[in-house]
Amino acid sequence: MKRQFLFFMFTGLMMFLMQGVACAAENSPKAESRSLKSSVKADYLLITCIDFRLRDEVCAYMSGRGLGDQYDELVIPGVALGVDKYESWKKAFFSQLDIIKKLHGIKTVMLLEHRDCGMYSYVFGKDVVGTGAHEADVHLKEMQKFKQEILKRHPDLKVELLLMAVDGKVETL
Ligand SMILES: [Zn+2]
Numbered sequence: 001m002k003r004q005f006l007f008f009m010f011t012g013l014m015m016f017l018m019q020g021v022a023c024a025a026e027n028s029p030k031a032e033s034r035s036l037k038s039s040v041k042a043d044y045l046l047i048t049c050i051d052f053r054l055r056d057e058v059c060a061y062m063s064g065r066g067l068g069d070q071y072d073e074l075v076i077p078g079v080a081l082g083v084d085k086y087e088s089w090k091k092a093f094f095s096q097l098d099i100i101k102k103l104h105g106i107k108t109v110m111l112l113e114h115r116d117c118g119m120y121s122y123v124f125g126k127d128v129v130g131t132g133a134h135e136a137d138v139h140l141k142e143m144q145k146f147k148q149e150i151l152k153r154h155p156d157l158k159v160e161l162l163l164m165a166v167d168g169k170v171e172t173l
Pocket of ligand 1: 119
């Protein structure tokens with residue numbers, strides 16, 4: 001009986017630890033008490049690249065800013081570059097932004113791009129990635145263009161320009 005009790009305690013602890021490393025702790029008490037009401041608000045909309053290598057780092061960055069699972073998220077290859085390069089992506093993004101703003105009342109759009117981005121390499125050539133300051137400048141130029149497009153349509157929004165290194169460190173541009 002005692003052994004069985006210890007087994008359940010151990011299993012419960014392992015389950016807790018496993019859930020603790022997930023990006024959005026879906027089984028957290030906060031998530032359990034949350035309901036899907038239309039009045040739910042999120043101040044931030046995060047836009048990140050598709051890159052699978054940085055999922056944990058993106059989650060850790062958002063948690064580190066105290067946002068945890070309190071933000072909306074869109075994933076676009078190359079973020080600003082993708083929207084600038086493909087008209088259909090831009091159209092889709094802005095119609096989604098309109099809806100997201102109406103649904104959740106977001107106030108800040110975070111553009112989180114990353115170094116060593118395949119999309120930047122695809123469009124500008126391999127020489128752009130891994131070049132330190134030049135790489136950051138290329139990202140900055142694209143993100144500034146995207147920011148202006150957002151502000152033209154939504155002057156009430158704030159836009160953050162962020163660049164993540166491959167080790168997960170984020171600099172504000
Ligand atoms: Zn990328």
